[in-house]
Amino acid sequence: MIELETRELEYFIAVADELHFGRAAIQLSIAQPALSKAIRRIESRLGVTLFVRSSRHVELTPAGEALREHGRHALNAVTAAIRNTRHAGDARTHLRLVLKPGGDAGLLSGILAEYSHQPDARRVDILFSGPTDRTDFLHEDRADVGLLYSPFDDLTGLAHEILHTEGRVVIVPRHHRLATRTSVRMSDLEGETLPCWKGLPGDAGTGPEVSDVVQMMHMIAVDRMIAILPRSLVSHTPPDLTAIPVSDAPPSHLVLAWNQHDHRPAITSFVTAALRAHPTADPNAEINHAPTISAHSMA
Structure with missing residues (x-):
């Protein structure tokens, strides 16, 4: 019976996804020569060529395509098996x-x-x-x-x-040009400086980096930025700041x-x-086990 180690499958999937040995090696935190050797060892064991290599690019062969599809399912199954086994023996109280x-x-x-x-x-x-x-x-x-x-x-x-579900508000200093408005639209905020949240990949903020709401409030108070947040996060706005509803912001x-x-x-x-x-939630609703992919927002 031909066997592949789980780690070998992880190596193969990384290269198959990246189609670049260097990037895959960085992702796996191993040296590129070691990764190349591991892939050659897999090919030798299976008796097939998984990648077409040239100096300019890497492509999957039909055999490689098949292993990528089934190998990914196998890795997911192993991960689920380990997790479910641990949870089945969960003695935490x-x-x-x-x-x-x-x-x-x-x-x-x-x-x-x-x-x-x-x-x-x-x-x-x-x-x-x-x-x-x-x-x-x-x-x-x-x-x-x-x-x-x-x-x-x-x-x-x-x-x-x-x-x-709730609306969003923009937090501005009391002397800001919008501070007297009862509501604003997203277009009113064009050109304003927004916070850059520490640790948030792809954050669109161009202002100073902040790591929590308290830091953000201080930076708004000294006129370094404004911020858009869920209404409930700013239920107690400091006296030197104003919270204004953003009428067309996504909820x-x-x-x-x-x-x-x-x-x-x-x-x-x-x-x-x-x-x-929660009074607005449906207590008889079927629990949603499906993942959702959500984009990062300005807040």
């Missing part, structure tokens, strides 16, 4: 919930109260994250569930349920998210309680 400070739109106490009535309720540990790393907590198994904001947080690979959604491969009953129980606790 607590559930870990991650959010950023103030990032619950006032819903958390009601959710926890409702969950406490569940017959299988566990103790819930509250974890606080930075503004951009809550998804890392979920992907890296440092948290079981999280309160995230869509479209600001990337929900790729996460299942989720929307708990709350912000507070979502309860968890890893799409995590099907433990404990997760389902918590999600069900959260939906029941």
